[in-house]
Amino acid sequence: MRNYYGAENKVLVAVDCIIFGFDQQEEELKLLLVKRDIPPELGKWSLMGGFMLHDETLDDAAIRVLYDLTGLRNIYMEQLRVFSKVDRDPVARTLSVAYFALINIEDHDKDLIQSYGAKWFSINRKPNLIFDHNLMVEGAIRRLRRRAASNPIGFELLPEKFTMRQLQKLYEAIYSEELDKRNFNKKINSLDVLEKLDEKDKTSSRKGSFLYRFNQEKYLRKMDDGFVFKMK
Amino acid sequence: MRNYYGAENKVLVAVDCIIFGFDQQEEELKLLLVKRDIPPELGKWSLMGGFMLHDETLDDAAIRVLYDLTGLRNIYMEQLRVFSKVDRDPVARTLSVAYFALINIEDHDKDLIQSYGAKWFSINRKPNLIFDHNLMVEGAIRRLRRRAASNPIGFELLPEKFTMRQLQKLYEAIYSEELDKRNFNKKINSLDVLEKLDEKDKTSSRKGSFLYRFNQEKYLRKMDDGFVFKMK
DNA sequence: TCAAAAGTGTTCACCGTACACCCATGG
DNA sequence: CCATGGGTGTACGGTGAACACTTTTGA
Numbered sequence: 001m002r003n004y005y006g007a008e009n010k011v012l013v014a015v016d017c018i019i020f021g022f023d024q025q026e027e028e029l030k031l032l033l034v035k036r037d038i039p040p041e042l043g044k045w046s047l048m049g050g051f052m053l054h055d056e057t058l059d060d061a062a063i064r065v066l067y068d069l070t071g072l073r074n075i076y077m078e079q080l081r082v083f084s085k086v087d088r089d090p091v092a093r094t095l096s097v098a099y100f101a102l103i104n105i106e107d108h109d110k111d112l113i114q115s116y117g118a119k120w121f122s123i124n125r126k127p128n129l130i131f132d133h134n135l136m137v138e139g140a141i142r143r144l145r146r147r148a149a150s151n152p153i154g155f156e157l158l159p160e161k162f163t164m165r166q167l168q169k170l171y172e173a174i175y176s177e178e179l180d181k182r183n184f185n186k187k188i189n190s191l192d193v194l195e196k197l198d199e200k201d202k203t204s205s206r207k208g209s210f211l212y213r214f215n216q217e218k219y220l221r222k223m224d225d226g227f228v229f230k231m232k
Numbered sequence: 233m234r235n236y237y238g239a240e241n242k243v244l245v246a247v248d249c250i251i252f253g254f255d256q257q258e259e260e261l262k263l264l265l266v267k268r269d270i271p272p273e274l275g276k277w278s279l280m281g282g283f284m285l286h287d288e289t290l291d292d293a294a295i296r297v298l299y300d301l302t303g304l305r306n307i308y309m310e311q312l313r314v315f316s317k318v319d320r321d322p323v324a325r326t327l328s329v330a331y332f333a334l335i336n337i338e339d340h341d342k343d344l345i346q347s348y349g350a351k352w353f354s355i356n357r358k359p360n361l362i363f364d365h366n367l368m369v370e371g372a373i374r375r376l377r378r379r380a381a382s383n384p385i386g387f388e389l390l391p392e393k394f395t396m397r398q399l400q401k402l403y404e405a406i407y408s409e410e411l412d413k414r415n416f417n418k419k420i421n422s423l424d425v426l427e428k429l430d431e432k433d434k435t436s437s438r439k440g441s442f443l444y445r446f447n448q449e450k451y452l453r454k455m456d457d458g459f460v461f462k463m464k
Numbered sequence: 465t466c467a468a469a470a471g472t473g474t475t476c477a478c479c480g481t482a483c484a485c486c487c488a489t490g491g
Numbered sequence: 492c493c494a495t496g497g498g499t500g501t502a503c504g505g506t507g508a509a510c511a512c513t514t515t516t517g518a
Contacts, residue, residue, distance in 0.1 A: 005324050009286050010242035013327060054241050054325055058316040079313050082329055084290040092237050093286055095245060097314055165470080182472070183508065205469040206516040397497080414499065415481065422479095437496040438489040471514075479506085487498075 014089075014096040015062045016049035016133065018080070018140035019070070021105030021120060022157040022170050028122045029173045030105065031137065033129070034069070035117035040090055041130040047137070048118070049096065062099040069116055071109035076156040077101045078147070080139050083132050096132075100140040102156035148174050149232035152193060155214040163201050163209040164188065171231065191229065193219040244326040247294045248281035248365065250312070250372035251302070253337030253352060254389040254402050260354045261405045262337065263369065265361070266301070267349035272322055273362040279369070280350070281328065294331040301348055303341035308388040309333045310379070312371050315364050328364075332372040334388035380406050381464035384425060384451060393443040395433050396420065403463065423461065425451040 019032040036046040048069045052061040062077055080098035088094065105120070113119075121127065123141060128134065148154050154170050155162075168184045188194065195215050200208035219229075251264040268278040280301045284293040294309055312330040320326070337352070345351075353359065355373060360366065379385050386402055387394075400416045420426065427447050432440035451461075 005244065005326075006283075009283050010244055011284070011286070012237065012242055013245070051238075051241050052243070052316070054243070055318060057318060058314055058327070081311050082290055082314055084284070086287060086289060094237075095290070163470095180509075181470085182510085185471080186473090187507090202516095206518080207468080207470055207514075208516080209470055395497090412482075413497085414483085417498080418500090419480090434489090438491080439487075439495080439497050440489075441497055465518105467516100467518090469515090472512090474510090476509085477507095479504105481503085481505105483501090485499090487496105489493105489495090489497105491492100491494095 012092055012094040013052045013058070014049050014094055015052060015058055015065055016047040016096050016098050016136060017062060017066050017069075017077075018047060018098060018100040018137055019066065020100065020102050020140070020144065020157065021108075022173060023105055023120070023122075024166060024169070026122070027169045027173060028124065030120040031123055031126055032069070032108075032113065032118055032120055033126070035119075036130060037117070044130045045121075045127045046130045047098075047133045048116070052097075058097050058099075062097075062101075066099075066101050069113055069118060070103065070107075071112050072103055072107060075101050075103055076153060078143070080136065080143060083136065085132065088132050096136075098136040098140065100143060102144075102153060104157060104159055106159060145174060150229060152191075152214065152219060152229055154231075161197060161199070161201075161211040161213050163204070163211060165204065165209055167212070175232075187231070193222065193229075244324055245284045245290070246281050246326055246328040247284060247290055247297055248279040248328050248330050248368060249294060249298050249301075249309075250279060250330060250332040250369055251298065252332065252334050252355075252372070252376065252389065253340075254405060255337055255352070255354075256398060256401070258354070259401045259405060260356065262352040263355055263358055264301070264340075264345065264350055264352055265358070267351075268362060269349070276362045277353075277359045278362045279330075279365045280348070284329075290329050290331075294329075294333075298331075298333050301345055301350060302335065302339075303344050304335055304339060307333050307335055308385060310375070312368065312375060315368065317364065320364050328368075330368040330372065332375060334376075334385060336389060336391055338391060377406060382461060384423075384446065384461055386463075387446040393429060393431070393433075393445050395436070395441040395443060397436065397441055399444070407464075419463070423463075425454065425461075 021030045021032065023030050033045045034048050036042055036044050048065055050061060050065040052058055058079065066075060067073055077099050080100055083096045083098065086093065154167065157170055158166060164185055168179055168181060172179055193215055194212040197211045197213060199211045201211055202208040253262045253264065255262050265277045266280050268274055268276050280297055282293060282297040284290055298307060299305055309331050312332055315328045315330065318325065386399065389402055390398060396417055400411055400413060404411055425447055426444040429443045429445060431443045433443055434440040
């Protein structure tokens with residue numbers, strides 16, 4: 001059992017956010033990183049983080065940290081796990097709880113992130129990060145892959161309206177593998193959670209491609225009926 | 233970024249262990265619970281827990297807590313997630329990191345757990361637990377189901393040698409659904425990670441049923457070759 | 465008229481599922 | 492000899508994977 005509530009084992013608890021965005025030009029998954037502005041490791045690349053305050057939950061803290069950097073609220077976030085190596089932070093005993101967030105890369109406040117010296121990096125060309133942040137990123141990518149296979153979270157990374165091809169490129173980036181567009185369309189259509197719009201996106205071809213929108217209500221109704229979303 | 237390393241936001245961090253065992257007589261998944269011996273909620277049922285000390289990781293703390301209760305080491309454990317509601321513990325701001333553990337129910341130190349007032353409960357007939365421990369248990373059961381579907385962790389809950397029927401009953405208990413023995417055998421055999429022994433277990437029938445043993449090396453070799461364990 | 469991307473169907477192999485009878489043994 | 496659980500095979504439907512040609516349109 002708990003021995004007693006003594007103060008000597010209290011520790012600092014931080015949250016660190018792995019922020020994913022999808023770059024449609026380069027068709028790559030990207031990661032928002034900041035240049036650390038305090039010692040130790042000043043000037044090195046790092047995840048955006050902050051300490052949990054005494055009157056907030058970890059989720060609150062993660063939402064606050066994400067908001068401070070991007071100006072975005074109501075974002076898909078998920079707790080990854082706690083990192084607790086005794087010497088993970090050389091200054092003080094600090095636990096860190098990693099959260100990963102999926103944002104539409106077009107939506108965030110560009111001036112705000114610049115004021116933090118933040119930058120987007122392809123997950124394939126990210127710099128080395130401080131402390132155990134590399135581990136956190138690896139874990140987040142694995143989690144994202146698992147989640148994207150069984151939850152319609154991919155849509156969080158796209159604008160509201162998107163083409164089949166954009167969606168396909170996104171899944172290709174998440175899994176680092178090419179997909180067959182016929183099979184992909186068939187799969188997506190069989191899930192029956194998108195609405196096909198009358199509009200076309202003409203920026204990518206002369207013919208233009210139809211836009212789709214994720215229909216949350218349809219999805220939730222199907223879930224209630226025992227539907228299982230399976231992309232992979 | 234982190235503002236600064238101030239002491240005012242330090243908190244206590246506990247670990248709570250969801251300890252699963254498989255009761256072969258009753259063919260049920262069970263949970264080891266303790267009667268809380270300090271206020272608040274003295275005398276109520278609770279998960280076994282303890283505070284993380286300043287010189288140990290969370291994994292260390294979870295291993296220590298499990299060892300103190302059961303006398304077992306080298307047990308499969310996995311971090312579930314952190315619970316951080318501000319008022320989850322009425323005495324002090326405390327985070328708790330839930331861990332789940334799988335043990336062979338025959339192996340633990342019965343006197344030791346009795347000295348803690350601990351008892352095994354079927355997951356279907358567990359008492360109401362203190363704080364947010366009910367949530368932790370629900371999360372652990374979901375995680376166990378997912379894990380058992382894609383990792384050969386079921387074996388942690390059985391003795392070294394077991395029959396196909398025992399293994400099947402275990403999976404039935406984990407998923408709360410009945411399985412067809414022909415399909416189950418076929419599935420298990422196709423995975424090719426068990427060794428069939430020459431011995432038979434004669435306690436359950438006159439004919440007796442063959443004993444099997446999980447072959448870790450075989451499993452790891454297959455993993456290296458890109459094998460994917462899929463029970464469901 | 466041509467270049468560039470969009471859109472669309474079929475075939476086949478494999479896997480999960482449903483289902484029923486004989487076998488070995490101890491009492 | 493018989494009751495009890497152990498062990499085994501087949502048929503079917505559904506899903507994932509491979510694969511190529513036609514359509515639209517702006518320049």
